[in-house]
Amino acid sequence: MIPKSCKRLAEVDFPIAEVSRHAAREKSIRHGHPSTLHLWWARRPLASSRAVLLGLLWPDPCDALCPTEFKAKARELLPQVGGCNPGTTDDNLRKALLKFIADFANWDNAAQRTYLEVSRALVKAAHGPAGGGEGYEPPLVVDPFAGGGSIPLEALRLGCEAFASDLNPVACLILKVMLEDIPRHGPKLAEELRRVGTEIRRQAEKELAELYPRDPDGAIPIAYIWARTVRCESPNCGAEIPLARSFWLCKKANRRRALKHRVERPAGEPPRVEFEVFEPNSEKEVPAGTVTRAKATCLACGAVLPPDRVRAQISGQRGGAHVVFDAHGRRTGGARMLAAVTLRPGEPGRHYRLPTERDYEGVRTAQERVVTVLGEWARGGKQGLCPVPDEPLPPVGTLGFRVQRYGMLQWGDLFTARQKIAFSRMTSLSGSNASTSTVQELIALCLSRAAARNSSLCLWLSHGDQETVWTTFGRNALPIVWDFAEAVPLSQSTGSLDDSFGVACEAIKAYPSSLRHSAQVQVCDAAHSYPLPDEASSVWFTDPPYYDAIPYADLADFFFVWLKRATPGHPLLRDPFDPANPLTPKTREAVQDETKRDDGRAKDRTWFEEMMARAFAEGRRVLREDGVGGVVFAHKTTEGWEALLSGMIRGGWIITASWPIATERSSRPRAHGSAALATSVHLICRPRRDDAGVGDWAGVLRKLPTRVGDWMERLQGEGVRGADLVFACIGPALEIFSRYTKVEAADGREVKLAEYLEKVWEVVGRSALAQVLGTADARARNGAAGAVEEDARLTALFLWTLQSTNPSTELGAGGETEDSASDEGEDEDDDDETSSRGKAKGFTLVFDIVRRFAQPLGIELPKWEGRVIETKKGVVRLLPIAERAKQLFGEDGAQAVAARLEQETTTTNPLQGMLFPDMQPGAAPAIRGRGRGFRKRGDAEVSDESLAGAREATTLDRVHAAMLLQAGGRTNALRALLKAEQERGPDFLRLANALSALYPKGSDEKRLLDAMLLAVPR
């Protein structure tokens, strides 16, 4: 047993960089990984879950109270693993344990016998009875927001018991299969699944083959590419507009394929668009898509159909995935097939061809079958579940859902007739074939998994080397998809039964042997009456939901409706809180979605925060006094932190350490130019003692700078950068604050967490400035000697925050995994401006982050609005220097200034009087480039007074001016300027060098700045 006051390893050290590397790499593993069994959103990597769990379970050997059995065992066993030399000192032993944790985080070692045995034996040595006596009870690890099960699965791997719960039945079924069924039955389950899968596939083939006719030449369709259509409403046109975001079919270098079109104009009829598959030589040859942000362009007359009309027309077709045929079976409207993708026996690669009558015949048959099946069900008195999911979609406006406005109102509306029939038949075949309830659960998951690639919300991926049907859940949402791909479930390609069964078999076989099967899975609410007695668990480790990030329960209904049909009456697949609810429980779901209510109350921010505070308090209740907790926070803004952390502290926890781990894959295109967090902060916490006492504010503040400074240094050494680093500092700062019941100022006033966090931001900001500009700047208020001006400090802080953590993975070509949000399907919906389409250039940060830095450092953001930054809708953009050109040089431009510079002889301040030529002396300066209405820009206001002082060129203005001269090729003028600046003082070069280190690699600014610096006379 580890004594209560003995520190756990994760409270003193953690191999951040190595674990980050393994965690990020794991996201691209597509074969044999448990997460491939079924999608769940925001899954955490097993690598980080495993590593942190070990750090929570093992004591620190350097602690005087560390059990001697543990140290002895560790010395005995660690040498079995390569490279883990425990040496002779406690310090060496600690290093060896950390090395073990780092190496074991590698997916390749996760099922290795030695790693499993050593880790389990050491958990036992730490938690067994003193003296190694009889009666070992493995520690119980509890995860009340277990989701896809990363944490409890790792608990089992390490020989612990696990209690995994989630409010969502879909998550719980995944958990049951992962944590109970597979460990209990082992690899023979894979064999049985394969056997039953083959049988289901055979029967499905018999029933469904005619819906997917083969080509007369033997080619086999593996997918059909469709467009929803609307009619042009401009007078005298009436052409059908196929809605397609792009006409590319395949962009592979050796097989470029796309569609081009011509317009036929038969007399007395609306114009008709005809397609042709061709081989483009370049991007330019491929016609532009017909729809962006719900505006459709007619290919016949060029008219644009506005979003409300597109919506109305698609809505009239109930989503538009249905084909309209006339009495002769000819298509007259509705969805239009653009192309069929086929495989030809004996020929490599995929082939693209135009649709044929046969293709449409398959669709017509499917549509007729749907009518028959529904008719039979109705005539039979609607016994049992409707064969096609008739459960309602959530109401319009529900977080993340955009399809209802297009007439999709029931879950069944998301599917084509063929998909409805196929899944309705396959789910019922699963029941009749499954040998045991365990096999039936697995089959249900396989079918539900396949459904994600078989809805009318699946894109055809045609970029890079991709050539495949993409998942419905490319994002954690359900947006409209205009042109979609319909997979062929009887094929062997993506979205097929074979694919799904095969993936599941691989995942089962890759399970480590001898996994404990003592997990308990339960559908329950983490925040109310958690079904465990007080002090039941040794470790409480969880990864809670975050505000409005993911509408889990609504999304999960997509799967729920098929799972229910595949395993009717399954005890987990129901709403235990409301038997009348045909879908997953929503009321108690911890999500911020104001369209929803709990007990008459809208689920707003405060409601969410209260839920989380309750969950933290419940966690504290079920944890033993000597237990330890872990909470994963992976959030993009600071806004939620304060409330959630104060909920934790109020709930009786103290934070004892925090580790940022890169759990998201890096180098995503979207991460460029905006601060997207790559890390999740793992907070380590302990129950606070009742007699923790009152802290003294001055004392707390005294400790803060050193703690944060040391921490920043340590993390930077591990490659953590920018916003990731800022968030990671909140943890150690809290270690100082949360150890007291409360903190009081000298006058007895209680200091709130918010006030403390303000100080934390100030300390982090100053440390950052000290690093990039020097100590004078870090200390400086405005005008202080030796410091550059406010705009330079703002720019430097901005760029510093923007830097991204790079876990230096060897990601290679690693593809997307199921649950990673893709950049595909970027809001295709809507005219709505929150969409990121058409974004202005420049680097951006969330306003909240900029504000938090600026305020304590005396930077007045409104003063720089329109000049250095631009704030819109909660996002601050750093103006690219090109946009500053007019502001700096005026109408006559850089050339005029350059010409003057080349003639002027003044050396002290050569740009004085040249920059801002368009400003009226004394009057409110007419700074350029802000466009109209600059006085009210999002969150900032510009006052004349604030601008009045800004007319003299600052160091930043002069650096930018020099960069612009460099850009304009005005070498002589630039040389004159640089020489003068060198004589004037060190600030110019100091700032230029600092910025060069901060501007992202590959950015125009960095390139110009470096070129300019090369021109500096030495």
Ligand SMILES: C[S@@+](CC[C@H](N)C(=O)[O-])C[C@H]1O[C@@H](n2cnc3c(N)ncnc32)[C@H](O)[C@@H]1O
């Ligand atoms: C961030 S996810 C957990 C992901 C998990 N760690 C993994 O690796 O897959 C948060 C989970 O909280 C669940 N949840 C939301 N509200 C809940 C509540 N009141 N009680 C229990 N679970 C809830 C959601 O269904 C979701 O699965």
Ligand SMILES: [Zn+2]
């Ligand atoms: Zn038209």
